[in-house]
Amino acid sequence: MSTLAHTMMTAARSAESGLASPGELDRYPFAEAPAVDRVGAPAWDGGDPELGRVGRRAAGSRGRGLHGQLVQQLGQMIVSGDLGADRPLVPEEIGQRFEVSRTVVRESLRVLEAKGLVSARPNVGTRVRPVSDWNLLDPDIIEWRAFGPQRDDQRRELSELRWTIEPLAARLAAGHGREDVQQRLTDMVEIMGHALAQGDALTFSRADSEFHSLLIQVAGNRMLEHLSGIVSAALQVSGGPVAGCDRPNETSLAHHGRICDALAAGDGAAAEAAMRQLLTVHPEVERVVPAPREH
Secondary structure, eight states: OOHHHHHHHHHHHHHHHTOOOTTTTTTSOOOOOOOGGGSSOOOSSSSOGGGGOGGGOHHHHTTOHHHHHHHHHHHHHHHHTSSOTTOEEOHHHHHHHHTOOHHHHHHHHHHHHHTTSEEEETTTEEEEOOGGGSOTTSHHHHHHHHTSTTHHHHHHHHHHHHHHHHHHHHHHHTTTOOHHHHHHHHHHHHHHHHHHHTTOHHHHHHHHHHHHHHHHHTSSOHHHHHTHHHHHHHHHHOOSOSSGGGSOOHHHHHHHHHHHHHHHTTOHHHHHHHHHHHTTOSTTHHHHSOOOOOO
């Protein structure tokens, strides 16, 4: 096993057990596993008032502090529909409901406004915006939709998006021939192989995520590169086998290896074909692969 493989597998296990030392996982900034309480966020009114206390919702905070926790809480409530479109958001009411300062509320609403979830206007106040205004490519919104009532739509849309961009990225990446990138991709396949042999799904998932993100980043297209984080988010929140790389198995590993071989040979067509095969190895693929649309 390479040093990189050993380091990454150790880091993954440490993260899973909660024993990671400070900075140990900084080299692998992958999203954490979703908290189980993200489905069915509490309604704005009614229910146990204790649920609204941001400081006590450690499971969903992911170490973000009060500001990040409030963004997470309000974002989930908006995306789940608990706070419907055009719902007014009164800062004073939010502060009292979640027991946070006015400054925390103000900064949190600014973050949500940047994501397109709310709008603030003079003499109107802050209101929830319709879905058509949301930045649906924002990784946080992807996550909130994936673990809310819209999870089926989000899963399908992410799959369709991956089918659009990843085969193209594989074809483009084959023309760059960077040895350092090729080695990194090969390292990820090696890590996935070791993880598969040891039944380590967490390490497999993290190496898989880095493989796909790196492939898009080296395609030589800045617009595609901007989407690498979206693909990473898709892999983390897919919630099921929407593509061949969503579950560790020998077939998935073999397709990743074929992509590496095609990239090393500079064969864009083969790299694209291998990526398409990777995205369609599960029996339920007929339901997932985008069908031709009638115009």
